[in-house]
Amino acid sequence: MEWFFYRFTPMRTLLSYLLTPIFYLAFGLILVVFDPLQRITLKLFGHRAHDAIISVITGSLTNSTRILGATYKVEGREHLPDDRPLIFTANHQSMYDIPPIFWFFRKYHPKFVVKQELARGIPTISYNIRNGGSVTIDRKNPKQAIPQIQKLGQFINKKKFAAVIYPEGTRSRSGSMKPFKTAGVSALLDAAPDALLVPLTINRAYQFTSKGLFPLQVGVRMEYIVHEPIENTGDTNAIIAKAEAAVRSALKE
Numbered sequence: 413m414e415w416f417f418y419r420f421t422p423m424r425t426l427l428s429y430l431l432t433p434i435f436y437l438a439f440g441l442i443l444v445v446f447d448p449l450q451r452i453t454l455k456l457f458g459h460r461a462h463d464a465i466i467s468v469i470t471g472s473l474t475n476s477t478r479i480l481g482a483t484y485k486v487e488g489r490e491h492l493p494d495d496r497p498l499i500f501t502a503n504h505q506s507m508y509d510i511p512p513i514f515w516f517f518r519k520y521h522p523k524f525v526v527k528q529e530l531a532r533g534i535p536t537i538s539y540n541i542r543n544g545g546s547v548t549i550d551r552k553n554p555k556q557a558i559p560q561i562q563k564l565g566q567f568i569n570k571k572k573f574a575a576v577i578y579p580e581g582t583r584s585r586s587g588s589m590k591p592f593k594t595a596g597v598s599a600l601l602d603a604a605p606d607a608l609l610v611p612l613t614i615n616r617a618y619q620f621t622s623k624g625l626f627p628l629q630v631g632v633r634m635e636y637i638v639h640e641p642i643e644n645t646g647d648t649n650a651i652i653a654k655a656e657a658a659v660r661s662a663l664k665e
Contacts, residue, residue, distance in 0.1 A: 427481070428627035435479045435628060442472045447535040454543060463521055466540055470514035477508060477620075481631045486516050488638030492610065494519070497568040497575075498641070499600050501655045502612035503589045503663065504578035509617035509634070513576055516636060520574035525561055525596060527551055545573070549596075551581065558599050565603025575600055575607075579656070587618045589663055592656040598648045608641035609651055611658035637662045 446469045454462040474484070492498065498520055500513070513522055524541075528548040531541045541548060547564045549557035561577075568575045577600060579592035601609065615635040620628050639658040642651050 424630055425627075427630045428623075431480050431630060432627040435476060438476045438479060439473065442469065442476060443535040443537065446472075447539060450536060451539060459545075462544060466514065466544060467518045469536060469540075470511040470518070473511040474515045477632075480620075480628055482620075482634060483632075484512060484516070484634050484636070486636045486638070488640075489516075491638055491640055492517075492520070493608070493641075495572065497572050497604050497607040498610050499565075499568075499597070499604065499607045500574060500576045500610045500612045501579055501592070501597055501652075501659065502576065503614050503659050504580055504583050505585075505587055505614055505616075505618035506583060506620050508620045509614045512634065512636065513612075517574060521545075521571070522574045522576050523547070523564060523568065525549060525564060525575065525577045525600075554595065558595065561596050561599040562603040565600040565607070569604035569606050574610075575604070579652070583618075585618055585621070587616070587664075589660055592652060594649060594652050597652050597655075601644050601648055601651075605644060608643065609655050610641045611639040611655040613637040613639070613659045613662040615662070615664045635664075 446465070450462060450465050450469065453465045500517070500522065502509075502513070510524070523545040526541055526546055526548055528550050531538050531548045540546070545564075545567060547560040549560050551557065564575050567573070577596050579594070579597050580590040581593050582590070584590060597609070601607065613635070615637070616632055617634055619632045622629055639662070642654055645651060
């Protein structure tokens, strides 16, 4: 049930200013505390244990948004098989839509295609990007990006893990969806021929920062909608277009 002050603009604004510093403190503490713990875990116990601690971290980061009154709804997970590699193609609205993908789809060991700038300088997150199986790309250099994406495709195909790619290429700060760029998804499909292409619609994540980094907005109701997986028939352009249409069909702009 929605609290009345989420509908009452002055109260909602006041809560945004009061709760944003508390949220940032909690979010930052999670990153700082878990940074040495995940390093120790990986070195002493290996990648399986590291995956487990990443689930704890991303669950903690996701739940920290509840300080702001955020709620989450995930639909369609029953469509996903347990014995196939997966390629999630999602629209991208905010940095806050990433930890929930790790958390809600943790059984598939999601690995991301991320811009290389994120691999340095961010406690916990940068180390996981460099050592957790995700790949970094230079978005201005396709010659560097495509081999990295293919490397990820080969990895998930072998392990039956999941890759996550945002084919728009950048975040949509307004919630509207940009056209998909096909090169990255095509590279994944070529390198992971056994993988299913899974369209994933993300709704309302952009609302966290609709007024900038301060204050963040309270009462965001995020949705993750998993669509019917698409078999790789070899007609790459056709199945990417089908995935884009599916993502767009459930988008609430």
